[in-house]
Amino acid sequence: MKTTTSKATKKVTEADSEKLTELFVDGLKDIYWAEKHLAKALPKMAKASTSEELKTAFEMHTKETEEHASRLEEIFGLIGEKAQAKKCAAMEGLLEEATEIIDSTDKNTMVRDCGLIMAAQKVEHYEIASYGTLRNIARTLGHSDVADMLQVTLDQEGDTDHKLTELAEAYVNEEASAE
Known part of the structure; x- marks a missing residue:
């Protein structure tokens, strides 16, 4: 029987570990679908962007x-x-x-860029939550190599979120308010 330590010591049975592994694999399948579909959506978001900086950010995040x-x-x-x-x-x-935002805003406006940033940050926050949780489960299951790999992705998702905030605060929101 495997044990783990937290504030209170708890015995982790093999059945518990199997259930957690099943949840972990299910979470990986979920975020894998998310990444594959996001890779298809980001070029559309880049094309819909008004500012070159936002377009470039979406193109970089596609890669x-x-x-x-x-x-x-x-x-x-x-x-x-x-x-x-x-x-x-x-x-x-x-x-x-994100598609609704593109459809409901005028082309070549900062209001659209503001909306695209909002949509993209919602995506990033979902990914940050998913990768953080998966990293923690990987650690619990003893997959330190996997946890390290998930941390790399988690760091990149956080960087993207910060870049989007910087764009919004630098000029997008201000210019959108003037339109």
């Missing part, structure tokens, strides 16, 4: 997102699972919201 999907494929291999996607309802909804 990172493709790397995230590849990293997840590697993680699946490390834990002996086939890389498989499971529909992520949360990401599907977030990407639909």
Whole structure:
């Protein structure tokens, strides 16, 4: 029997570990679907952007997102699972919201860019929550190599969120308020 320590010592049974592993794999499948679909949506968001800086940020994050999907494929291999996607309802909804923002705002406006930043940051926050939780579960299951890989992605998602905030605060929101 395996044990783990927290504030209160608790015995972790093999059945508990199997359930946690199943939850972990399910979470990986979910974020894998999310990354694959985000990689398709980001170029559309870049094309809809008004400012060159936002367009460039979306293009750069498209490449990172493709790397995230590849990293997840590697993680699946490390834990002996086939890389498989499971529909992520949360990401599907977030990407639909981004499309609605594009459809409901005027082309070549900072209001659209402001909306795109809002939509993108919602996506980033979802990814940050997902990767942080998956990293912690990987640690609990003793997959320190996987946890380290998930941390790399988590750091990149945080960097993207900060870049979007900087763009919004530097000029996008201000210019949008003047339109």
